[in-house]
Amino acid sequence: MQLTRIILLLAVLFISGIAADLSIPQEQLQQYITDQLDSRATSSKHTNNWAVIVSTSRFWFNYRHLANALSMYRTVKRLGIPDSQIILMLADDVACNPRNAFPGTVYNNADRALDLYSNNIEVDYRGYEVTVESFIRVLTDKVDLTTTPRSKRLLTDENSNIFIYMTGHGGDEFLKFQDAEEISAFDIADAIAQMWETKRYKELFFMIDTCQANTMYSKFYSPNVFAVGSSEIDESSYSHHADADVGVAVIDRFTYYNLEFLEKVEKDSTLTLQDLFDSYDPAEIHSHAGVRTDLSRRNPAEVPITDFFGNVQAVEIDDFEDDDDD
Amino acid sequence: MALPPEPAHTITVRRQVVLSFWAVFIFLGLPLWYKTTAIHRTPLPLAEISNLRAQLDDGLGLLDNAIKVSVILDPLCGNTDTAISVNKMLEQSIKLEGGGSAFTIEVTTEQGEEIDFQAKSRYKAVCVPSTRNPLPKSKVAKSGTIFIYFSKDEPSSELIVAGVKSVFMSDILFFNRHQLGSKELAAGSVLNKGSPYSDRIHLSFTLLIAYGSDFDTLLASSAEEALSLTSQKAWRQQIESLIFDLESSELSRFISSATFDSDIGLQYISESEKEILDNSDSSLYQRSSLVDSFDLQPVTILASQNLSDTRVLQFVYFFSPSIQKDKQSDSRPFSFTIANRAGVVMSSQLDTESAIRIFAKQIDKLLSPVTILLSADAPNSKLVPLRHEFSRIATITNLYAAVETLSALSHLVTSLKEMAVPKKVRELVDASIAEWSRSVSVLSNKGGKSIDKVSEQIGLRHAASAAWLAKQAVFEKNMMLNMFVPFEHKVAVYLPLLGPVLVPLFIGLRRVLKEGAR
Numbered sequence: 001m002q003l004t005r006i007i008l009l010l011a012v013l014f015i016s017g018i019a020a021d022l023s024i025p026q027e028q029l030q031q032y033i034t035d036q037l038d039s040r041a042t043s044s045k046h047t048n049n050w051a052v053i054v055s056t057s058r059f060w061f062n063y064r065h066l067a068n069a070l071s072m073y074r075t076v077k078r079l080g081i082p083d084s085q086i087i088l089m090l091a092d093d094v095a096c097n098p099r100n101a102f103p104g105t106v107y108n109n110a111d112r113a114l115d116l117y118s119n120n121i122e123v124d125y126r127g128y129e130v131t132v133e134s135f136i137r138v139l140t141d142k143v144d145l146t147t148t149p150r151s152k153r154l155l156t157d158e159n160s161n162i163f164i165y166m167t168g169h170g171g172d173e174f175l176k177f178q179d180a181e182e183i184s185a186f187d188i189a190d191a192i193a194q195m196w197e198t199k200r201y202k203e204l205f206f207m208i209d210t211c212q213a214n215t216m217y218s219k220f221y222s223p224n225v226f227a228v229g230s231s232e233i234d235e236s237s238y239s240h241h242a243d244a245d246v247g248v249a250v251i252d253r254f255t256y257y258n259l260e261f262l263e264k265v266e267k268d269s270t271l272t273l274q275d276l277f278d279s280y281d282p283a284e285i286h287s288h289a290g291v292r293t294d295l296s297r298r299n300p301a302e303v304p305i306t307d308f309f310g311n312v313q314a315v316e317i318d319d320f321e322d323d324d325d326d
Numbered sequence: 327m328a329l330p331p332e333p334a335h336t337i338t339v340r341r342q343v344v345l346s347f348w349a350v351f352i353f354l355g356l357p358l359w360y361k362t363t364a365i366h367r368t369p370l371p372l373a374e375i376s377n378l379r380a381q382l383d384d385g386l387g388l389l390d391n392a393i394k395v396s397v398i399l400d401p402l403c404g405n406t407d408t409a410i411s412v413n414k415m416l417e418q419s420i421k422l423e424g425g426g427s428a429f430t431i432e433v434t435t436e437q438g439e440e441i442d443f444q445a446k447s448r449y450k451a452v453c454v455p456s457t458r459n460p461l462p463k464s465k466v467a468k469s470g471t472i473f474i475y476f477s478k479d480e481p482s483s484e485l486i487v488a489g490v491k492s493v494f495m496s497d498i499l500f501f502n503r504h505q506l507g508s509k510e511l512a513a514g515s516v517l518n519k520g521s522p523y524s525d526r527i528h529l530s531f532t533l534l535i536a537y538g539s540d541f542d543t544l545l546a547s548s549a550e551e552a553l554s555l556t557s558q559k560a561w562r563q564q565i566e567s568l569i570f571d572l573e574s575s576e577l578s579r580f581i582s583s584a585t586f587d588s589d590i591g592l593q594y595i596s597e598s599e600k601e602i603l604d605n606s607d608s609s610l611y612q613r614s615s616l617v618d619s620f621d622l623q624p625v626t627i628l629a630s631q632n633l634s635d636t637r638v639l640q641f642v643y644f645f646s647p648s649i650q651k652d653k654q655s656d657s658r659p660f661s662f663t664i665a666n667r668a669g670v671v672m673s674s675q676l677d678t679e680s681a682i683r684i685f686a687k688q689i690d691k692l693l694s695p696v697t698i699l700l701s702a703d704a705p706n707s708k709l710v711p712l713r714h715e716f717s718r719i720a721t722i723t724n725l726y727a728a729v730e731t732l733s734a735l736s737h738l739v740t741s742l743k744e745m746a747v748p749k750k751v752r753e754l755v756d757a758s759i760a761e762w763s764r765s766v767s768v769l770s771n772k773g774g775k776s777i778d779k780v781s782e783q784i785g786l787r788h789a790a791s792a793a794w795l796a797k798q799a800v801f802e803k804n805m806m807l808n809m810f811v812p813f814e815h816k817v818a819v820y821l822p823l824l825g826p827v828l829v830p831l832f833i834g835l836r837r838v839l840k841e842g843a844r
Contacts, residue, residue: 132809133806136806136807137803137806140801141801142801142802142803142804142805142806143803144803145803173812174812183809184809184810184812186810187807187809187810190742190807190810191807193738193741193742194738194742194807197734197735197737197738198731198734198738198800198801199734
């Protein structure tokens with residue numbers, strides 16, 4: 001009888017532990033956001049754009065995740081972000097995989113019109129370098145300065161807008177890295193909090209394409225963050241189509257429809273984040289894309305899409321006069 | 327049939343065994359488990375950091391000799407009320423990064439005929455009706471005198487404020503953005519070579535030229551080189567002579583205790599993807615849109631170079647005949663600077679001599695604000711008359727930056743309980759606070775006397791060190807947050823480990839207690 005009671009008590013503890021909600025209450029969060037933004041009030045525009053693009057999956061059958069990442073990479077480059085301001089992390093090299101029927105190429109469409117793995121890509125973290133630790137270190141810039149080249153660092157400041165894109169296999173509040181480890185929603189939230197405290201971004205746009213993706217941004221608590229995910233909790237994200245010759249799926253649905261929208265965007269585009277959000281159609285994506293905007297005071301309808309996908313340089317005109325003047 | 331009672335000896339032995347296991351578990355097992363799983367967090371001096379913040383909020387009383395801005399209003403500009411209004415508006419609108427304001431604004435009204443236009447002063451703004459002085463436009467003299475011309479009889483306060491701000495605020499904004507020559511560099515100049523804080527500077531010179539241009543002919547004819555030189559060699563020769571000259575004169579004054587290196591390259595640009603793909607040596611090509619003359623992205627730094635902690639100045643000379651300039655009659659190249667890191671020159675015609683002169687001036691601008699130590703020489707720059715005032719601004723900025731960084735560290739450590747805090751972080755924080763205190767003690771205005779320039783520079787160096795050390799502390803690579811482990815994962819790990827131990831322990835204890843009760 002005593003033993004039975006002990007076992008029941010342990011079971012209750014276990015269940016309550018699982019059910020414990022570690023989220024910050026919404027009122028408290030909003031107050032925190034307001035306090036933070038008030039203490040750092042500035043009306044100046046951002047002066048530079050950065051992108052962190054991560055594909056966390058290994059193995060040939062996850063070809064589409066690398067294609068997702070390379071597609072986003074191509075898009076941000078097209079819109080003006082230079083390689084020196086993009087951190088590209090690819091956990092595997094499908095282009096040179098022996099199974100690749102088209103060696104040295106990566107396609108995101110069965111028509112194979114565009115080779116994403118062309119002669120002008122710069123992969124900063126490749127293969128086994130893509131780990132949870134290296135990702136967190138990139139975001140927080142806690143790297144070994146003696147061995148980490150500049151190209152592998154996110155050299156942002158308080159005037160930087162950052163676009164973070166992640167794709168791979170995920171679940172409820174976790175994302176799998178390399179089939180060996182996971183990063184949780186709390187880890188990413190805390191990393192972004194560290195970025196905010198150390199003034200490493202002005203605004204941040206987080207996009208994730210995995211199963212149950214929306215859970216990954218549910219724990220964010222830092223100001224000036226917009227987030228989108230491809231699917232709700234207990235919902236999977238699906239691939240769009242496969243290439244019969246490549247033999248695997250080549251792109252995911254959420255990323256595909258994002259790209260469809262972004263192909264209309266040019267450097268001088270007036271489209272906004274709200275336009276992007278409005279373009280998400282569950283019937284096409286086959287999952288319910290989520291959006292999080294409560295962490296920013298800005299109305300997404302007033303945020304140009306180029307604030308994150310383009311590159312802005314605040315330029316001052318010099319006026320060098322000859323020494324004899326004046 | 328009941329079992330025979332156990333001998334007393336057996337019961338005693340059982341009791342001893344159970345209690346021994348419990349003793350090992352409590353006095354050895356638990357401490358060992360705690361020791362090996364606790365996150366190592368060196369205590370930080372949080373109270374001292376709060377104290378620094380409180381000192382800043384109360385006002386340090388440092389550097390009272392702030393930059394004086396004299397705004398002289400011609401009576402036609404307005405009366406005393408206008409003067410008061412302009413004064414108030416300027417004070418409210420001039421804010422420096424890092425808090426505080428280094429300006430004092432004095433607004434007076436004088437008769438136009440009595441204004442001494444020739445007198446040297448800091449930022450003297452003279453508001454003059456154009457009917458009295460028919461100069462075509464506003465003019466800013468190198469002495470800092472700003473002439474604001476207006477056509478109305480009495481300009482509004484807003485117009486006066488805008489005119490005044492447009493000049494000296496551009497200097498402030500420039501200073502705030504172009505920090506390359508400020509805090510860390512000042513720290514590097516103080517500390518000895520070989521110390522971990524010595525600076526490295528990398529100069530990157532890139533000539534961008536539209537694909538298909540006949541570069542050899544153009545360059546050779548303007549630089550007087552032999553026509554047999556290749557494009558890259560000719561460009562390299564031009565830049566190397568610049569660096570050599572800079573090493574021996576200009577640059578050495580700025581970076582005497584730092585080391586620098588350079589890379590020189592040539593890149594072709596093409597709008598046509600086909601041209602890029604067709605070219606065999608595609609590493610030379612960078613595609614760029616040439617629609618807008620300012621749509622020039624920074625050239626990518628060569629990825630192979632380890633420039634992890636190096637300040638990079640990137641100079642791009644872009645030659646394209648299709649660029650239209652606003653100043654059609656002016657054949658000189660014009661330039662612009664991208665905030666914080668690069669000097670860029672654009673030209674509608676190839677003029678390497680002018681370009682190289684501009685590069686030198688840009689290096690001067692980007693490095694110069696607070697690096698002059700005790701030298702009487704000063705480079706030729708618009709900021710020259712105000713150099714030591716900007717030193718003071720840099721000092722205040724550094725002091726604020728150090729405190730903000732330490733406060734951010736304090737907040738992170740207290741809010742993220744799973745974050746490890748290594749001993750090195752404590753050392754850096756202590757060093758930063760010590761440098762901060764030294765800076766403040768050197769600069770405290772004792773007895774109302776003004777601070778001499780030597781003390782200013784010493785204070786700046788300590789303030790820069792404080793900011794630098796605080797930054798090192800917050801970005802210490804071993805201060806990482808432990809990964810989040812979900813509760814069910816913890817149960818999955820601990821249950822199979824502890825279950826086989828705890829179950830017999832509790833059952834044994836229960837039996838011992840029951841026997842004891844009997």
